[in-house]
Amino acid sequence: MNRIHELIGSAKNDVPVDTHPIPFLMKVDEIKRDNKKLTEKLSTYKTLASEMAISVTETKDLENQIDTLTAEIRKIMSETKDKLQVLKTMSRENMSSNIHSVLCNQLVKLMTEFQSIQTAHRDRMQTRLIGKLRYLHPNLSEDEILQIVNKHKNEK
Missing domain, CATH: 1.20.5 (Single alpha-helices involved in coiled-coils or other helix-helix interfaces)
Structure with missing residues (x-):
């Protein structure tokens, strides 16, 4: 126990x-x-x-x-x-025709540019001629100066 x-x-x-x-x-x-x-x-x-x-x-x-x-x-x-x-x-x-068209377009652009340059030059020369005529002949009227300028244009 x-x-x-x-x-x-x-x-x-x-x-x-x-x-x-x-x-x-x-x-x-x-x-x-x-x-x-x-x-x-x-x-x-x-x-x-x-x-x-x-x-x-x-x-x-x-x-x-x-x-x-x-x-x-x-x-x-x-x-x-x-x-x-x-x-x-x-x-x-179409390459040849493409070249032709591109060259034609370039020619047209150049001709346009040439004409604008030519016009600007012609206007500048006309202005100079008018200035010289007024300097050399101050007694001439506008109509007489324009007749001389037109005569000069026609000679060229």
Whole structure:
């Protein structure tokens, strides 16, 4: 019997501290907090999973749209290359006429510029002639000066 009492007594001394009521309640509160954190994480993971499912379907839709747009762009690029090739061949064929037309246009521009320079020079010379006539013959009237200038024009 002593042996039993010794075991019981030793068992009383071996009781862990956690079995006392206050630490036990603290442990329960800790477990509740952990449980609450885990449920919050679980709800977060659920919302993320639903968003990921939505984003996966959206991603697939966007990838399909990108693929169709890429195919259309390639088609347009090939058409553009074909048109460019046609234009290159046409320009090679019409190169001589193109050069001729460009040179004709340049000639017309140069002739127009020459005529404007010539007119400006003629007007300047006429003004000088009138000035010289007034200096040399101050008694001449305007009509007489214009007759002399016109006579000088006709001689040239």
